[in-house]
Amino acid sequence: MSNVDRLTEILQRLNAGEDPAQVKKEAQALLATLNPAELSFAEQKLLDAGLSPEILRQLCAVHLEMLGDEMAAMKAQLVPGHVLHTMVSEHDVILGYLDALEGVNRVVQQLTQYDATREEFAELVHIAEHLVEAESHHQREEEVLFPELERRGVTGPPGIMRLEHQIMRPRKKELLQLAEGAPQLDFAIFRKKLAGIVSMLVPTLRDHIFKENSILYPTALQVIADETVWERMRQAADKIGYCCFTPAAVSVYTLDLRTLLPFERHDRIFQVWQHLPKGQTLRIINDHDPKPLHYQLMMEYPGQYDWAYEQQGPRDWIVRIQRIQEAVPVGS
Ligand SMILES: [Fe+2]
Numbered sequence: 463m464s465n466v467d468r469l470t471e472i473l474q475r476l477n478a479g480e481d482p483a484q485v486k487k488e489a490q491a492l493l494a495t496l497n498p499a500e501l502s503f504a505e506q507k508l509l510d511a512g513l514s515p516e517i518l519r520q521l522c523a524v525h526l527e528m529l530g531d532e533m534a535a536m537k538a539q540l541v542p543g544h545v546l547h548t549m550v551s552e553h554d555v556i557l558g559y560l561d562a563l564e565g566v567n568r569v570v571q572q573l574t575q576y577d578a579t580r581e582e583f584a585e586l587v588h589i590a591e592h593l594v595e596a597e598s599h600h601q602r603e604e605e606v607l608f609p610e611l612e613r614r615g616v617t618g619p620p621g622i623m624r625l626e627h628q629i630m631r632p633r634k635k636e637l638l639q640l641a642e643g644a645p646q647l648d649f650a651i652f653r654k655k656l657a658g659i660v661s662m663l664v665p666t667l668r669d670h671i672f673k674e675n676s677i678l679y680p681t682a683l684q685v686i687a688d689e690t691v692w693e694r695m696r697q698a699a700d701k702i703g704y705c706c707f708t709p710a711a712v713s714v715y716t717l718d719l720r721t722l723l724p725f726e727r728h729d730r731i732f733q734v735w736q737h738l739p740k741g742q743t744l745r746i747i748n749d750h751d752p753k754p755l756h757y758q759l760m761m762e763y764p765g766q767y768d769w770a771y772e773q774q775g776p777r778d779w780i781v782r783i784q785r786i787q788e789a790v791p792v793g794s
């Protein structure tokens with residue numbers, strides 16, 4: 463029996479109503495040996511077998527707890543400018559808004575009437591506006607990321623994420639309407655509605671982000687192995703645009719090669735270089751003069767970079783390599 467079949471069987475038993483605590487132990491042992499793509503395929507098998515995405519969404523909670531490490535591993539692999547790096551950064555900002563929303567709601571629940579002088583009401587409008595503004599993030603996922611996954615046979619998890627976007631979309635708009643209408647509304651009704659939306663939206667969106675960070679995005683990194691596809695995706699994402707709160711990619715990305723084993727250095731440099739947007743700089747710190755790298759850039763990326771030494775020995779060499787021309791996908 464393959465890992466995917468074993469996990470599918472465990473998830474089916476959960477669905478059949480078996481004691482979650484009992485099943486969880488078995489699931490934990492198996493999950494420790496699975497990679498994100500295997501998880502995604504197991505979930506998809508359940509969907510193919512007729513399980514509704516709604517039920518699967520609830521089942522997911524059991525193995526989500528164990529996936530925190532996946533996200534840390536993935537984050538370490540991403541470089542600024544990469545489609546997923548931008549999305550993970552946006553997730554961090556959105557999670558901040560959710561924390562703030564909970565805080566505002568806690569205060570409002572203690573109040574007995576609307577008070578225009580209290581900053582919580584303005585903050586609520588601000589938070590709601592930004593949650594609605596996150597739409598371009600979902601659009602990039604739905605139009606750029608998910609189709610590439612689906613093309614590679616990963617269809618289940620994107621389907622669940624789309625479903626969750628659909629569930630949350632009207633609630634975010636409702637929150638904005640409510641926040642803007644606070645001065646006119648009956649306060650008791652406003653307070654109750656706010657509590658209702660917050661209790662639904664905050665856990666659902668947190669859970670959604672957690673699943674993307676720890677299952678969907680790592681799966682994407684695994685199944686989309688071709689760098690030229692990522693570059694194409696970045697250009698498609700650029701066209702859709704970003705949220706007002708999208709953190710600007712840092713303009714100088716420092717890579718300390720001294721912390722890497724010699725055989726890892728070359729791949730890491732080119733992993734960063736290939737995703738580096740025009741105008742940005744890769745700054746490398748090395749324990750010897752990286753002349754061979756300079757020759758390689760000359761041969762393979764003529765006219766695309768500017769090379770400048772910041773420090774030339776005696777112990778460390780620091781070079782700033784700025785991309786002065788848009789990345790041209792390798793092989794094109
Ligand atoms: Fe999403």
Ligand SMILES: [Fe+2]
Nearest residue numbers: 599603671674
């Ligand atoms: Fe997302």
